[in-house]
Amino acid sequence: MKSLLGVALATTLAAAQAGETIRVAIGTQDTTINCVTGGLLIRELKLLEKYLPRDGRYKDVQYDVQWKNFTSGAPLTNEMVADKLDIGSMADFPGANNGAAFLKAGKQSLFVTVLSGSTLGSGNGIVVPRDSKVTALSELKGRTISVPFASTAHGMLLRAVANLGWDPQKDVNIITQAPEVAGPALQAGKIEAHADFVPFAELFEHRGIARKIFDGAQANVPTYHGSLVNAEYARKYPEVLVAFLRAAIEADRLLAAEPEKYSELVEKVTGIEAAVVYLYHGPLGLQTRDFTWKPEYRGALKTSIETLKLMGRDSPLDAATFVDDRFVRAAFKQSGLDYEAQLARQDKLLLKANDALNGKPITDVQRAAGLWVQGEPRVRHYASIEGAFADLQKVQQSGGKARAVYVHDLIHRIKLLAPNAWFVADAKGQLSAFLQKDAATAYAAANKGRVLDFGAAQASAKATL
Structure with missing residues (x-):
C-alpha cells in the first residue's frame, strides 16, 4: 500500500486523528444495475465495513458511512461538487460531466475504476412502443426520440444519429425524458421512440411495453459505468478509498459465483426484475464486469469529453489525467489479484454449464x-x-x-x-x-x-x- 499510494500519502492534507469521525458518503444508482458492485451490493451485504482500515493512523477513528441513491448521474454529480458526497458511481458520459463540473467549480474529481461495461458498446439501447411498425433507427428520421439528457444513452444517441449522416439538431427531434416517465409514455403510445441506459431498454421489453430496435453495440462505441471520487478526499484518505474498491471487488466475486441469487437481491431492493438483472450479470451477459482501465474504456471517456463539445459544453478536462488507476491497482494487490492479467482479458463471464437436456458440456455458445x-x-x-x-x-x-x-x-x-x-x-x-x-x-x-x-x-x- 505504502509504495503504491506513496504520492497520495505524500500529499495527504491531514492525518487521521484519534477520535476523529471520517465521513464516507457514497452516491449510488441502484436502478442502474451496472453500478450494483459499486453500491447496492456493498451496502446491502455490509462489505465496506469489512475493509475499512482500523490500524495505523486509523486505529481510533470512527466512520460515518452514508449512502444516497440517485436515478441518474447528473444530480449525483451536483452533490459531489457541493461536498455532500465523497464517492459516486455513474457511466462514462455523466462521468465526463462530473469531471468538467468539478473543474468549473475550481475542484477536481478522479475516475478511479470501471465497474461494468462493454468494449462493443452494448448496454445503451433505443426502443419503440411494442405495437410500433418501426424496426430500425433509420426509420426514425423526422421523428421524436426522448432520452435522459446528459446520460450515456444521450451520448450514444447523438453518435448513432451522426453515423447515419443526420444532423441531430434538424433530422430528429430529441427531447429529454427520464426512464420513469418514458415507460408509461411508451405504454400509452405518447412517444415514438426512447433511448436509455442500463437496464431500461431491456426492462421495458421484459415488461411488454416496448421493443428494442437498436443496441449500442451497433454503434461500436465502448461504454461503461464506474466510480469517481473527490480528488481531495482521495489524497486525504487513500486507504478508505482502497477499502471501498476492495468491497466492490468482493461484491463482484459474489455476483459472479451466484448471479441468480444476487439478481434476486437486486430485484428485492429496486423492483427491477431478476430476469433482467441476470440478462446483464449472468454468464455471457450484455455487459462485462471488469474493474480494469482497458484502452477501449479510456477511449470511451475521451469520446465522451468530445461529445460534450457537441452539446456546447467545452471543458479543459483531460481523459489522461482524469483517470487514476493507482487505487484500484492497490485494491487488486491487497485482494490477491493480478491487475495486469485482468487488464489483458476481454472475455465476458464464461458459461460453464451442461446442456439441460443431454447433460453434455456446452462448448459452442454462439447459439446457446x-x-x-x-x-x-x-x-x-x-x-x-x-x-x-x-x-x-x-x-x-x-x-x-x-x-x-x-x-x-x-x-x-x-x-x-x-x-x-x-x-x-x-x-x-x-x-x-x-x-x-x-x-x-x-x-x-x-x-x-x-x-x-x-x-x-x-x-x-x-x-x-
Missing part, C-alpha cells in the same frame, strides 16, 4: 440459450435454441411458466430476451437469433432460411425435435 423457470433457483442452459424451446414447451405443458428465455444475437454476440428477438430456421431446422428483423432477413436470404418471430420459432423447434 437459457431458460429461467418460475420457482427454480437456477437458470437452465442449452447448447441450442431449438433445445431450449422444446424444453420450454414441456414446462408449459406441465403448467409451469418461464421467468425468462435468453438467446444470443448471432451477429453482435449480445444476449437477448427471446420473446422480442427474430429468428431464422435453416434447412436443417437449426435456429439463429437476431436483434433486428432486417439482419434476420439478410441471413435467411444468404442461408436459404425462414424468418420467424418467437411464436413461430417455438413451433419450428417442436416440429424439428
Whole structure:
C-alpha cells in the first residue's frame, strides 16, 4: 500500500486523528444495475465495513458511512461538487460531466475504476412502443426520440444519429425524458421512440411495453459505468478509498459465483426484475464486469469529453489525467489479484454449464440459450435454441411458466430476451437469433432460411425435435 499510494500519502492534507469521525458518503444508482458492485451490493451485504482500515493512523477513528441513491448521474454529480458526497458511481458520459463540473467549480474529481461495461458498446439501447411498425433507427428520421439528457444513452444517441449522416439538431427531434416517465409514455403510445441506459431498454421489453430496435453495440462505441471520487478526499484518505474498491471487488466475486441469487437481491431492493438483472450479470451477459482501465474504456471517456463539445459544453478536462488507476491497482494487490492479467482479458463471464437436456458440456455458445423457470433457483442452459424451446414447451405443458428465455444475437454476440428477438430456421431446422428483423432477413436470404418471430420459432423447434 505504502509504495503504491506513496504520492497520495505524500500529499495527504491531514492525518487521521484519534477520535476523529471520517465521513464516507457514497452516491449510488441502484436502478442502474451496472453500478450494483459499486453500491447496492456493498451496502446491502455490509462489505465496506469489512475493509475499512482500523490500524495505523486509523486505529481510533470512527466512520460515518452514508449512502444516497440517485436515478441518474447528473444530480449525483451536483452533490459531489457541493461536498455532500465523497464517492459516486455513474457511466462514462455523466462521468465526463462530473469531471468538467468539478473543474468549473475550481475542484477536481478522479475516475478511479470501471465497474461494468462493454468494449462493443452494448448496454445503451433505443426502443419503440411494442405495437410500433418501426424496426430500425433509420426509420426514425423526422421523428421524436426522448432520452435522459446528459446520460450515456444521450451520448450514444447523438453518435448513432451522426453515423447515419443526420444532423441531430434538424433530422430528429430529441427531447429529454427520464426512464420513469418514458415507460408509461411508451405504454400509452405518447412517444415514438426512447433511448436509455442500463437496464431500461431491456426492462421495458421484459415488461411488454416496448421493443428494442437498436443496441449500442451497433454503434461500436465502448461504454461503461464506474466510480469517481473527490480528488481531495482521495489524497486525504487513500486507504478508505482502497477499502471501498476492495468491497466492490468482493461484491463482484459474489455476483459472479451466484448471479441468480444476487439478481434476486437486486430485484428485492429496486423492483427491477431478476430476469433482467441476470440478462446483464449472468454468464455471457450484455455487459462485462471488469474493474480494469482497458484502452477501449479510456477511449470511451475521451469520446465522451468530445461529445460534450457537441452539446456546447467545452471543458479543459483531460481523459489522461482524469483517470487514476493507482487505487484500484492497490485494491487488486491487497485482494490477491493480478491487475495486469485482468487488464489483458476481454472475455465476458464464461458459461460453464451442461446442456439441460443431454447433460453434455456446452462448448459452442454462439447459439446457446437459457431458460429461467418460475420457482427454480437456477437458470437452465442449452447448447441450442431449438433445445431450449422444446424444453420450454414441456414446462408449459406441465403448467409451469418461464421467468425468462435468453438467446444470443448471432451477429453482435449480445444476449437477448427471446420473446422480442427474430429468428431464422435453416434447412436443417437449426435456429439463429437476431436483434433486428432486417439482419434476420439478410441471413435467411444468404442461408436459404425462414424468418420467424418467437411464436413461430417455438413451433419450428417442436416440429424439428
